[in-house]
Amino acid sequence: MSRISESDLVINPDGSIYHLNLRPEDLADSVITVGDPDRVAEVSRYFDSIEVRKGKREFITHTGYVGKTLLSVVSTGIGTDNIDIVFNELDALVNIDFETREVKDKLRTLDIIRIGTSGAIQDDLPIGTILAASHGLGLDTLMGFYLAEVDPEDARLLAMVRQHLTGFDAVEPYFTAASSPLTEKIASTLPKGITVTAPGFYAPQGRKVRAAAKFPNLISQLNSFRDGDLRITNLEMETAGIYALAKVLGHRALSINAILASRVKFAFSNNPQQVVDQAIRHVLERI
The missing domain is CATH 3.40.50.1580 (Nucleoside phosphorylase domain)
Incomplete structure (x- = not known):
């Protein structure tokens, strides 16, 4: 060796x-x-x-x-x-x-559970929701540097997402499912959906401050994706990398998202610490 x-x-x-x-x-x-x-x-x-x-x-x-x-x-x-x-x-x-x-x-094999904050892009997911990521969709470049085997179902869903998203030729997305055993243990009662991982907080997540965004319809393109009951639910900055790299290394991973913002209602939590604490207690009670 x-x-x-x-x-x-x-x-x-x-x-x-x-x-x-x-x-x-x-x-x-x-x-x-x-x-x-x-x-x-x-x-x-x-x-x-x-x-x-x-x-x-x-x-x-x-x-x-x-x-x-x-x-x-x-x-x-x-x-x-x-x-x-x-x-x-x-x-x-x-x-x-x-x-x-x-x-x-x-x-x-490590069991790795992310407890993080996120913004919802579906109008029926209220601020304060604790959401489990069924899959991570990466819009960053991390997994372009690793050799990774892709499950057939993940490959099918990624192909559907790529077909759905128009004008994203410069982005090479990747797609990985959560650990099924961890999901069953920690998140069986939680709402679930595809979590998008962006390489930034502002334009990469569809925010508009002063700099012009190249993809002004990012949120609407993401939240309109459907495959049966599966949909894209939220945006953040780590989950897809966690899922993909954990799989490459042989570990099990799950991402639990405390929803602090509604990106479609342009609102933010009045008590973000309470929402995060709820997510922490949920995980610790089940781990």
């Missing part, structure tokens, strides 16, 4: 991985990811005990127990560029021997 070079996998002098600043023993098999570093403590305040508190840059990790279940909560920051860092380093922590720099013979 080939040795991974020092420049491909950077390990700090204390034996921790480069960005996350974690050692292999610091990470649980069940991981909650949040974008905002401050949200890590909002999750871990529900832990019965906290065994690890570590951080570097925007990457903060708390590992502890809820009852007898060991959990880690890790902040990713915003965007799929950060997902690339976090997911490769989470995988390395459990599946690479840091002493030999070789992939382990027996691989571990």
